[in-house]
Amino acid sequence: MIELVGLTKRYGSKVAVDDLTVTVPPGVVTGFLGPNGAGKSTTMRLILGLDHPTSGTARINGRQYSALGAPLREVGALLEARSLHAGRTARNHLRVLAATHGISTSRVDELLEFVGLTDVANKRVGAFSLGMGQRLGVAAALLGDPSVLLLDEPANGLDPEGMRWIRHLLSRLATEGRTVFVSSHVMSEMQQIAEHLVVIGRGQLIADCPVEEFVARGTGQKVRVRSPQLAELVARLRDEGCRVDEERNAVEVSGLTVEAIGELAARHQIVLHELTPVGASLEEAFMQVTSDSVEYHGVEQQA
């Protein structure tokens, strides 16, 4: 369990994380979503005690990170920025971390095998691809068999097979009752991985809800309509104040329910060939909900 209460981080006049209050529960994969620069990585660093909050607290299993007696056994972290010394071998990298908690070398070898790096265990990590680096990072996060996992953009640099691997791993870890908090900017990926979402923009909380609820909240429902009398139907729909996006031989209508469109067509004796509700994607919902903060950033950078 991760609890953030009023978590705030300022760098000079810039607010990176703004009064964030969130509880990340165990047993599900919680996605952490936000546009670039929204404060996701800063939040992760604050949770791990790498940065000190300006105000507010971040607690893991009820305690601040710095107060944990065995941090690697309670929290496993994979940060977005590389956290390896290029001159050390994969095996030695893990051994350095393992030694701080008296974790055995056999556990290190076990994890190297688990993430598929046994063959390159004695190669220096400077020569590793991004994907291999991520696998090593996952191994490091799992060293102490922690109950809480924090992963910042874990799919970065992974090939499709690696992505599938990470997805299965995370959902299995959550099923085992662990807290899994994972950030990503790739929305489609998040839709597949996460059950619950925490969305931030400009450091502020935008949403904290199940994925489906967030998707529904975003663009709302659209309805796809085909008709041989399309031009007439579009005119009637526009009279009702609907937004109509025209496609090749169909339209997408927002602002009316399926039932209301069907009744409208019947009233005007318009033949319908298709009347389908279309679910918005997480990506669309995300773009809509965070558009304010993204635009703001654009303006800020130009100024």
Next chain:
Amino acid sequence: MTVVDRDVAVEEPASDHSGLTFARVLRAEWVRFRSLRSTWITLAVTVVFVIGLGALFTAARAAHWPPRDPGEALSFDPTRASLGGAFLAQLATGVLGVLLVTGEYSTGMIRATFTAVPRRLAVLTARVLVFAAVSLLVLVPTCIVAFVLGQHLLSPKHIQTDFSAPGVTRAVFGAALYLVAIGLLGVALGWLLRHTAGAIAVLVALLLIIEILVHLLPSPWPDRIAPYLPAEAGQALWTIKPDPHTLAPWTGFGVLMLYVATSLIAAALLLHRRDV
């Protein structure tokens, strides 16, 4: 590849034996130190400088003995001549000390380090101890070899000395202590500045450049200030025939250690307060 068919993440009971202890942090620092090739290369360079240059200086001295200036013959210090490689080797140990810290900042390893051990002062302390112990173990024999080899090279001209002469043992061990102290200064500068180039620049300035500038001052200021500069103060420990202004051996080394301790304390305070 096998994905999740193996039960790697088995629950282990968290016991009192599973957490952080200073002994484990110390052990981790030793694994960290020895698992980088660059560490051993830099240490090897230090050894080569001390022994090789010491041999070169003493061999050259013997070849041109006696000097034309009789005063020079009188002030010749065979111990110091054989340990003269330390002048260059101090840069190698200093750089090693810097790299042990800044190498972690430049690669991002520092984030993994402090995630595993959030008690930052324990990391700093353990790294200082491991560096001091390992470099002392390497450099004491190195300085003994440089001394013995140097005296052997001076012996054809009968200007050599040996361990029974007053101050010689202190000077030979002192040269090793001096090199370790400069390395610790590098460690402290690494923690303070967190950038390799910046920390090395400040180290070179402290050891060499400030001294040159002080000697440009009008008399009597150079003689009043220079003995208290870190390098000159520390070198008193391995000098047998000192200048009139040189500090007493252990006083001088104490002054150097004061610089080291002050910069380590400043580094510890900043490390505790700063974001990683």
